[in-house]
Amino acid sequence: MNRLTRFSIAVSAAAALMSASIVEARMYRYTDENGQIVISSTIPQEASRRGYDILSKNGRVIETIDPEPTEEEIAAREAEEKRQAEAERQRELDRKLLERYSHPDEAVRAMHR
Structure with missing residues (x-):
């Protein structure tokens, strides 16, 4: 292998590692049909109609999604x-x-x- 090929492989590997560390699992906070607040990595369709919050990995609200209009x-x-x-x-x-x-x-x- 020549030097340029090794260098491009090294750069690609470094970029893949950095992008993997940037990607984080999203958590959602919503109110279920019983009025209880739920934090989960998925959100049911019924809860998405009522509105929900998208949380960062440390639990802070990134974005609030409004409920479906009546x-x-x-x-x-x-x-x-x-x-x-x-x-x-x-x-x-x-x-x-x-x-x-x-x-x-x-x-x-x-x-x-």
Whole structure:
């Protein structure tokens, strides 16, 4: 083997060892159907719908996953999106009026003509 091949094998082995030490097992904290807090390396589907925390190897929360939204929350979100779309539409209409008339009195006079 030449020196370059040995060097590339050594670098590959070192990278594999470093990546293996970086990878850590994830732990999950969730509330089960009885209201008990459970810490496990896996999470059941029912618990994932209720929301859970992803923990580091030393037990600190890395990320919190919110629960699945309820029907009421979905309806409220859709109503808010509809209200925002209507407000945006009204702002666009107001902008067009302001482009055409420099003062509200001009718009009133044009309306009475």
